[in-house]
Amino acid sequence: MSSGKHRVVIVGGGFAGLSAARALRKADADVTVIDRANHHLFQPLLYQVATGGLSPADISAPIRGLLSKSRNTKVLLAEVTGVDVSARSLATTSGPVEYDTLVLATGSTHSYFGNGSWAENAPGLKSLDDATAIRRKILLAFEAAEQAKSEDERRSWLTFAIVGAGPTGVEMAGAIGELARQTLKNDFRGFDPSTARALHIEAGPRVLPTYSESLSPKAEKSLKKLGVEVLTQTRVTDVSEQGITVERDGASEEIPAKTAIWAAGVQSSPLGAMLADSVNADSSSGELELDRIGRVPVNDDLTIPGHPEIFVLGDLASFPHQDGSPLRGTADVAAAEGKYAGRVISRRLKGKSAPKPFRFRDLGKLAVIGRSSAVADLRFLRFGGFLAWQFWLFIHILKLVSYQNRATVLVQWASSYFSRNRSARLITGKLDWSELKGGATAEDESDSGRGAA
């Protein structure tokens, strides 16, 4: 970094950050990519890891490897802990990092709408560690059901609640339905896995609320085929180790479900707030105000007002869509923004004029439901079923970042499609044997019949 060149610091190695770094590959600058993980993650397939269909390495690739040919780019494994816009410096776990141009693309995390304590019993799905933890939880529930002492206990182990019917929720619910009905069909002797219940809970009136209305019934039908019970207009009011409490038609109901998965809300990375605090501490520029879920409002070139040297991209940014609402937080938007920001920076470095304002060309949305169905909400076309699933498969394999990922995922899918197997059904991490106990009531806990000798 002592070369005296213009220093571009990109925080976040997701779709936005990686695209920006790639667009800067030939720029005459010192580029640093900071991420607290060593890998880029293909988040659209994370639910497959959480349900044992794919391995973590199938949907991720080391950031260093992806940028190894960018000789002007350095990768730093670190977490950013502070932003100082007047000093143009970041505080990180690896010491201070100075920038001339800053690109923030740290994405979003789950939101429990102020009920952070629910996280322990209803984990969300954002990272590889989240996915392997959820996989462990789901598989352990079936193991505990095999060892259950009472039908009530078994029932609560075999009830899965998936909260939130956005694309991730729909994909998780479909995959759990499929796991119980098909993959695990012959694996247990004490119960029939197809009796497991997957409850899909959505506060709004329909599944896939951000998709065209005509697709929601299609998605719901596909989910029901996989045995998923869809409960719309149902609000979660509490989550505990024993189950969830929901409010429906004004009545409150407790549902004993040992496994709950949260796919209901997102909030932006805390780096947005750090940025706003630093900008607002400096009275010379205008006030920077985050939106409801913590996104940073950006100009039409993805920089923030008063700071042309700071770009905010992806889930962390609020960029107005043609219709006035912010662009959605998906991989395609993030990748397009990263590419654009990289281009703006490159042109500046060459002394060229700024390109036209950023405009997202929306090609459409896709969500998959189980082994052979999906819905596609494309620009001029909406369709569901097997064809949509094939289309989904094609697009997703194409979009995987590395050739090796593409080859393995293709083999995994071909093989699981025909065998209905999900080969990555691994329970990893040290087992605490009490996890397998019911614990539904105090009497259960003290039952000496289950104790070790």
Added chain:
Amino acid sequence: MSSGKHRVVIVGGGFAGLSAARALRKADADVTVIDRANHHLFQPLLYQVATGGLSPADISAPIRGLLSKSRNTKVLLAEVTGVDVSARSLATTSGPVEYDTLVLATGSTHSYFGNGSWAENAPGLKSLDDATAIRRKILLAFEAAEQAKSEDERRSWLTFAIVGAGPTGVEMAGAIGELARQTLKNDFRGFDPSTARALHIEAGPRVLPTYSESLSPKAEKSLKKLGVEVLTQTRVTDVSEQGITVERDGASEEIPAKTAIWAAGVQSSPLGAMLADSVNADSSSGELELDRIGRVPVNDDLTIPGHPEIFVLGDLASFPHQDGSPLRGTADVAAAEGKYAGRVISRRLKGKSAPKPFRFRDLGKLAVIGRSSAVADLRFLRFGGFLAWQFWLFIHILKLVSYQNRATVLVQWASSYFSRNRSARLITGKLDWSELKGGATAEDESDSGRGAA
């Protein structure tokens, strides 16, 4: 289990236990397989997971899935905590389990020869969790080297000590050499990864001490090609966070190496001692005495003296080889023993006479060194190099338990062979950022320049 049928309980879902269960598939018995993991593990390829070449799911398969067609067989995820041979009962984390015939095949674990405290800084390689922990340790060492403040600190991060030159040690040393020289070649900007040192430390006079003497120089040559420094007749006398201390030619030397990996010794699973205690508590049968590393001596039909209803198999058993020494603790021996024990039990249930005593037909041993070399020590043939490597590849893919594993491993290998890439280079698990700090001296630790803001 209330069917009144003969109850066979198999403890351990490794090669021995799984083969025994498979051989009993059509037996008129209630079979229970108890394991504390939910997966069977193809241990010969575990070093590939530890070095980022394969994913955990590539070399493992759920035990339930492997036995789903054995309708007489139940799988129990539990840990055995006690054995009572007179009551014919096991204590487990899931309550008592009674048996008519017991098969113990719980394998072995690492031995630090009485220095258990070394385990923290020199982990061994037996389970998937061990492998992902070692992978994390190796990859974090390179990340820390990129962030090192001094050349001394960097050097200690880039020094890897592999203790023990048996097959696992040789395979780990070769893979680390390859990782540094080939895979990571272009990934760092602050140092050249090929300057990393892999020290292979062996107390005895040659690598692969259990192989034919003519193969050791071949293996050593292949290791040196990958940049591995082989130190024979060198004994480890201490292991700390900062490095290892070795004794060589009577002189003691401290080697600053932040990453040490233990492949030097094994000891049998503690279930052997539990069994011996229970047998010896009952004065009617003779004394059962374990050998030096905790193995249980078995009769020529793999049962223990005085207890024809108890079989001990695999690494836990000490069965005399033709030459008088116990059979080695490898997958092929374990699988053959499991198959034999299953046959003995089946014949007994049918009222048939016992088969001929167990005899292991040794086809040979194989060890791989890096991407394209191996040594083969076969019955009538010994060879090394590329041909041995191809043979090793063929045998190992053939022996993987499931079709899906075989297909993915083949694709992974084909792709990494040509790209020299190891795509599963994931650092998983929550990062404690202090792990990346040198901490070589007290001053380093207090250096405020590295602190977070």
